[in-house]
Amino acid sequence: MKKSYIFGIVIIAAAITMIISTAGDASSYVSFSEAQEMSENGSDNMIHVVGTLKKDESGHIIGLKAAQNKLSFSFIMVDQNGLEQLVYYNEPMPADFTKSEQVVVIGAYKNGQFIADKILMKCPSKYQEDTVV
Incomplete structure (x- = not known):
C-alpha cells in the first residue's frame, strides 16, 4: 500500500x-422551563x-441591577x-447590552437561579437600510 493512502486514512480517522468528540459539546436552544x-x-x-x-413601554430594561463594584449584574x-427569569452574570455588563434586540444566555441553574457564563447579543444593525417611501 502506498504511503499516501496510509496518510489519507490516518487524516480521515x-x-x-x-x-465525534465535539458532538457531545453541541447543544440547542431551550426554554427556561426545559433548562430547569x-x-x-x-x-x-x-x-x-x-x-x-x-422592557417597559419607554424601552427601559426592567430588573437590570448592577453590583456596586460593577463586576456583575x-x-x-x-x-x-x-x-x-432573573439571570445572574458574574462579569461586567457587555457594551451595548441595553441596545440588544435578542439575547442568548449560556449557563446553568444553580440553587434554583440561572447563572450565565456567557452572553451573546443580537444588536440592531447600524447598517440596516431605512425603508424609503
Whole structure:
C-alpha cells in the first residue's frame, strides 16, 4: 500500500475522531422551563436559552441591577415561550447590552437561579437600510 493512502486514512480517522468528540459539546436552544428540568435531572451541560430583555413601554430594561463594584449584574429575560427569569452574570455588563434586540444566555441553574457564563447579543444593525417611501 502506498504511503499516501496510509496518510489519507490516518487524516480521515483523525477527522472522524474530532467530530465525534465535539458532538457531545453541541447543544440547542431551550426554554427556561426545559433548562430547569434538565438541571433537576442532573444535567451538567451548558444550556443555551434565547430570549429578549424585559422592557417597559419607554424601552427601559426592567430588573437590570448592577453590583456596586460593577463586576456583575442581573436582569430579567423573557424566553420564546414568554417565561420570565432573573439571570445572574458574574462579569461586567457587555457594551451595548441595553441596545440588544435578542439575547442568548449560556449557563446553568444553580440553587434554583440561572447563572450565565456567557452572553451573546443580537444588536440592531447600524447598517440596516431605512425603508424609503
